[in-house]
Amino acid sequence: MKLLLVDDDPDIRLLARHALAQAGFEVTVSAGGYAAVAVARELKPDAVLLDLLMPSPDGLELFDALAADAATAGVPVLFLTAKTQPAEVAALLARGARGVIAKPFDPLRLGDEVRRLLAGGARAHRDRPPEPEDGGELL
Amino acid sequence: MNRFEAYYRRSLKRRLEELEALARDLEDGVPRARAELDEAAHALKGSGRSFGFDAVSRAAEAVEQAGEDELPAALAALVAVLREIAAGAPADEAQAEAEATR
Numbered sequence: 001m002k003l004l005l006v007d008d009d010p011d012i013r014l015l016a017r018h019a020l021a022q023a024g025f026e027v028t029v030s031a032g033g034y035a036a037v038a039v040a041r042e043l044k045p046d047a048v049l050l051d052l053l054m055p056s057p058d059g060l061e062l063f064d065a066l067a068a069d070a071a072t073a074g075v076p077v078l079f080l081t082a083k084t085q086p087a088e089v090a091a092l093l094a095r096g097a098r099g100v101i102a103k104p105f106d107p108l109r110l111g112d113e114v115r116r117l118l119a120g121g122a123r124a125h126r127d128r129p130p131e132p133e134d135g136g137e138l139l
Numbered sequence: 140m141n142r143f144e145a146y147y148r149r150s151l152k153r154r155l156e157e158l159e160a161l162a163r164d165l166e167d168g169v170p171r172a173r174a175e176l177d178e179a180a181h182a183l184k185g186s187g188r189s190f191g192f193d194a195v196s197r198a199a200e201a202v203e204q205a206g207e208d209e210l211p212a213a214l215a216a217l218v219a220v221l222r223e224i225a226a227g228a229p230a231d232e233a234q235a236e237a238e239a240t241r
Contacts, residue, residue, distance in 0.1 A: 009182050009185070009186060011146075011147060011150050011186045011190070012185065012186055012189070014143065014146065015143055015186075015189055015190065018143070053181055081185075082181055082184050082185035103184070103185035103186070103189070104184070104185055104186060104187060104188035104189040104196050105189055106189070107189055
């Protein structure tokens with residue numbers, strides 16, 4: 001499963017990339033900016049992990065840009081953020097995020113958390129036929 | 140994840156320099172110093188525990204949440220934690236330092 005990780009913090013990019021790769025994901029990283037949207041268009045990831053607080057464009061602006069682009073609009077987005085008050089999380093979910101992962105995350109559990117959140121969304125769409133390019137990999 | 144501890148320790152040295160510069164800016168009344176300090180603290184809060192340095196996340200969160208009166212002490216505590224780690228203290232000693240300064 002291909003993931004695009006977008007975070008302006010090089011420490012987080014290094015650790016999360018390693019943790020997710022160890023968990024079996026194919027991870028591409030981006031330091032942010034609208035270049036991240038171009039990467040997503042090219043990569044066609046199965047999900048985007050998006051930092052919330054970044055220099056402009058921040059995570060919400062990138063989320064909107066991904067949603068506005070036909071090539072990336074259907075890609076589930078998981079926010080990765082240290083802003084995890086219930087109201088903040090609820091606002092992100094209401095906006096259309098598939099899930100929210102709290103920072104600081106446990107690197108040993110990050111992969112499971114990503115799978116859990118993506119599977120939760122997939123259950124809501126279980127009546128859909130599997131995508132042919134899916135490769136049969138289960139969430 | 141111990142293999143990343145040395146990497147993060149080096150990263151914290153750079154962040155310590157940034158924080159010390161921001162602390163001087165704050166004293167000098169530089170506009171946006173507080174906002175930049177909050178951004179730096181937010182990043183440290185979000186990464187410290189993931190790398191095994193819980194004390195960094197906790198001290199950084201205290202800075203982020205500090206009112207104007209509490210900020211100098213919270214900032215001094217965060218700087219102390221980062222200095223301990225930069226000086227080579229293992230994660231658990233930095234933790235003890237943070238608890239001693241709370």
